[in-house]
Amino acid sequence: MELDTFEQLLTPTGRDLLAEVAARAGVESDLALGTSLRRDHPPELVAAAVTQNHLRGQARRKLGEDAARMYFTHDALEQATRASVSRARTKRLTASGTVAVVDLGCGIGGDLVAFARAGLRVRGVERDPVRAAMARANLGALGLDGEVIEADLGDVQPQTDEVPFLDPARRDAHGRVFDPAAMTPPWDVVAQFLTRPAVVKTLPGFPHAILPEGVEAQWVSDGGDLVEACLWGPGLATAPRRATALPSGAELIGFGDPGEIGDVGGWLHEPDDAVIRAGLVGELATRMGGHLVDGHLAYVTTDEAHTDPLARSFRIVEELPYREKPLRAALTRHDVGTLTIKKRGVDVVPEQLVKRLKLKGSRTATVILARIDDGARAFLVEETGHG
Structure with missing residues (x-):
């Protein structure tokens, strides 16, 4: 655009047009609607x-009612x-005593909205003129205060009380x-901000090895x-x-202890993906x-029943044969007709295996397939707790 x-x-004309499109979109096709509206408006x-x-319809899933x-x-x-x-990040920032944020590469201002709504003084920096204009419009449309300037982040100096926030483009x-080096701005630029109090939103696959000290x-x-992944500077x-894990807010902190290894007990616990990626x-x-x-293998086992908000818990009903024919x-024998297969470390396509098993029973069941001690094993399980 x-x-x-x-x-x-x-x-006013544009806003009226948007309102008319919203009212008629569910009734008329895009082709018919566009043809009709072009009689009175530029194409x-x-x-x-x-x-x-x-x-706006797509954004509702991410942004809720604000999207409209x-x-x-x-x-x-x-x-x-x-x-x-954004709300969770902002809550942590305000709890730290932060009073102002400069969003370096603010895009259309989604994070600016959360910062401003929490009462922080906000300043957005965006080099794309359309996105900068949208960020200003979005703050205004939601009745929020904030400044948005059209500039390159390298040309803007954060004020002494501003915490820089960066969300490098990953396309x-x-x-x-x-690859963090292929982001915009690239990792070497982003890392310079993390020598001070700053916050960086980045890809979930961010490599542990390049995380700066502190x-x-x-x-x-x-x-x-x-x-x-969100990086928090000194x-x-x-x-x-x-x-x-949201929406509960359950958390786990640590150093990445590899943990002890032992025999499979009576319960298996599948950690939340945030725990797995954090190496915790x-x-x-x-x-x-x-x-x-x-x-x-990212599975925890216990001898007794135990639940944790950062894991799904399963009681082992029976260990089953792994090979296909005896598994069927x-x-x-368990009268299973509807099967969910969860796998870890085994070369199996669950949907294809379920189809080949051709189960016709009346019960629903879950089977965990896992490679343990270099051997494939199968467990019939019953879920007993979920985050």
């Missing part, structure tokens, strides 16, 4: 309004932080990038989805590594009074 087209959307403005209506009043681009919405995650012309890495899941860091499975096992079943016979 061109800047002048977006600015037309902000006029580029109609296209922009229809696109915004679609993006905000403006987006496809790429900026994809990178935008979920509102629940290029070819799609997603997974910087905390926090992995965050939301509703079971691993969504980001002055804000309070632990080496942290795993956080060993600490979780200690907290649960258990141990790992294998040094390369065992599941048939």
Whole structure:
């Protein structure tokens, strides 16, 4: 979208057009709606309004009710932080005594909204003129105070009381990038900010090996989805590594202790993905009074029933044969017809295996397939606790 087209959307005529599109979109096809509206409005403005209506619908999953009043681009919405995650990050910032944030590369201002709503003084910096204009419009549409300037982050000096926040872009012309050096700005630029109190949102696959000394890495899941790693610079860091699960807010901190390994007990526990990516499975096992079943497998086992908000817990009903034919016979004996397969460390496509088993029983069951001590094993389990 061109800047002048977006600015037309902000006029009374543009706002009326957006309202009309929203009212008619569920009744008419995009083709019919566009044809009708182009009789009275420029084609580029109609296209922009229809696109915004679609993006607002998509954004509702991330941003809730705010999405209906905000403006987006496809790429900026994809990178935008979920509102629940932004709120959690902002709560931690305010608890640290932070009073002001400068968002260096603010995009359409999703995180600015959370910062401003919490009462922080906010300043956004965005070099793309359309995104900068959208960030200003989004703050205004939600009745929030804040400044957004169009500039390159390298040309802006954070004020003494401002905590820099960066969310480097993780897409290029070819799609997603997974190498921190390929982000925009690249890792060497981002790392310079982490020598002081600063916060960086980055990819969930952020490599532990390049984490600077004195910087905390926090992995965050939301509703079971691993969504980001967040790096906290000196002055804000309070632990080496942290795993956080939303919406509960359950957390685990530690150093990445590998943990002890032992025999499979009566229960298996599947850690939240944030715990796994943070390398805190060993600490979780200690907290649960258990141990790992294998040094390369993210499963905790205990002899007694135990639940933890950062794990799904399963009671082992029976160890089953791993090979397909005797596995089918065992599941048939249990009258299983609907099967869920969870796997760790084995070369199995669960959907294909379920199809081949051709189970016809009346019961629903879960089987965990895992490679333990270099051998594949199968366990019929019953879930007893979930975060």
